[in-house]
């Protein structure tokens with residue numbers, strides 16, 4: 001029997017780190033497609049039954065084989081990482097753990113929202129003038145600079161090894177690279193770009209999300225899922 005079910009949909013930016021941790025910890029987990037915002041009766045776990053377990057109806061969400069349910073990406077990641085009692089993914093001291101949680105929260109509430117706001121007009125979910133697009137790009141700068149400040153001269157955001165902090169930030173940045181972080185954007189952000197490419201090229205990331213790609217121009221479609229972000 002598998003350890004549990006991880007509900008997600010392809011390229012959901014708040015799920016990438018959970019998929020990574022499943023692989024990293026070699027957990028026997030069933031990945032179940034859940035398309036939030038719609039009721040797909042032909043998909044296991046989606047619909048009323050899904051909402052009754054995971055009250056926001058979003059992904060990622062996880063259910064153990066014996067019925068423990070957890071949603072919210074930070075909590076799901078923490079739970080999966082801690083399945084290895086010796087894990088260093090959560091940090092190796094209270095201060096490191098606190099800083100890991102800070103980066104996870106930062107990704108959720110500071111990094112992804114402005115990236116998604118910039119992406120929306122690019123994929124046709126809203127309209128924006130060239131001036132507005134520049135403003136949306138500029139709105140990402142503060143958070144990207146926050147990453148740059150802390151990764152400069154270091155290999156990992158927290159301590160000397162990979163932690164959930166890196167997994168969250170790289171997963172958030174991956175959403176940007178999917179649509180708007182082009183080669184010219186990368187040239188303007190060499191430190192963050194080097195960090196992204198280095199971690200995103202690790203074999204587990206490549207296994208769960210494919211080779212990293214840097215776009216020539218902003219663009220892209222998201223045919224697999226037409227709900228909200």
Ligand SMILES: N[C@@H](CCC(=O)N[C@@H](CS)C(=O)NCC(=O)O)C(=O)O
Pocket residue numbers: 012013014015036037057058059060071072073074108227228229
């Ligand atoms: N705070 C939640 C946010 C979850 C979330 O917004 N997930 C997105 C996918 S990345 C989603 O399910 N969107 C569907 C919707 O908003 O209906 C978390 O960290 O898990």
